[in-house]
Amino acid sequence: MVTDNLQAVLANIRNVAARAGRDPNDIVLIGVTKFASVEAVNEAVRAGLSHIAENKVQFAQEKFSKIDVAGKQVTKHMIGHLQTNKVKDAVQLFDMIQSVDSQKLVAEIDKRAAAVGKTMDVLVQVDIAKEEQKFGVPEEDMGALLENLTGRANVRALGLMVMAPLTEDRAVIRSVFRRGHEIFERLKQERSASSNWEMRYLSMGMSHDYEIALEEGANMVRIGTAIFKE
Numbered sequence: 268m269v270t271d272n273l274q275a276v277l278a279n280i281r282n283v284a285a286r287a288g289r290d291p292n293d294i295v296l297i298g299v300t301k302f303a304s305v306e307a308v309n310e311a312v313r314a315g316l317s318h319i320a321e322n323k324v325q326f327a328q329e330k331f332s333k334i335d336v337a338g339k340q341v342t343k344h345m346i347g348h349l350q351t352n353k354v355k356d357a358v359q360l361f362d363m364i365q366s367v368d369s370q371k372l373v374a375e376i377d378k379r380a381a382a383v384g385k386t387m388d389v390l391v392q393v394d395i396a397k398e399e400q401k402f403g404v405p406e407e408d409m410g411a412l413l414e415n416l417t418g419r420a421n422v423r424a425l426g427l428m429v430m431a432p433l434t435e436d437r438a439v440i441r442s443v444f445r446r447g448h449e450i451f452e453r454l455k456q457e458r459s460a461s462s463n464w465e466m467r468y469l470s471m472g473m474s475h476d477y478e479i480a481l482e483e484g485a486n487m488v489r490i491g492t493a494i495f496k497e
Contacts (some may be wrong), residue, residue, distance in 0.1 A: 386422070388425050472485050474493040
């Protein structure tokens with residue numbers, strides 16, 4: 268079942284990319300394993316899934332050590348809100364932290380990554396929806412956070428992460444993703460050669476809205492239910 272689901276999602280990504288005039292090979296599919304069993308994750312990895320994600324450090328601690336990658340390169344992402352007291356564990360568990368939302372968190376990641384001799388790849392979570400329950404950096408504070416990254420040897424920002432608002436209004440979802448892409452492109456143009464960050468990835472879209480995200484420029488999507496549903 269998981270293998271069939273994964274192939275269906277990949278086929279749909281190819282179709283959406285074709286409609287949007289984009290290369291599907293440029294799009295990174297991340298399987299969100301939050302509600303998936305270890306057996307289901309292993310099936311997906313064997314079927315070709317090469318990126319997985321968890322939203323809590325403790326879930327990753329319980330699950331990741333049991334995943335049989337069998338020589339495959341599997342990139343592990345942290346996509347949930349990260350507290351500074353969990354950074355030490357997160358730096359050791361994950362290959363990318365997508366939810367960086369404060370200068371304090373940047374400093375702690377840099378410190379903990381330096382302690383283990385690692386350069387930690389991150390995405391900056393930008394708050395466009397402005398919902399009370401959402402985390403992220405306000406658009407007007409993006410410049411200061413990116414400036415804070417300059418000169419840090421052990422943390423490297425590679426793009427942005429955007430969360431859609433909790434709504435069924437697809438026009439509202441589309442407007443948030445469109446604004447995320449506008450910010451992404453603006454920062455790409457503003458980046459100087461000396462900047463310790465780049466705009467390589469725009470992570471937007473989940474199972475219910477990833478098609479809209481792809482149409483609006485996402486090149487990384489975070490999908491759980493559509494892959495791991497029973």
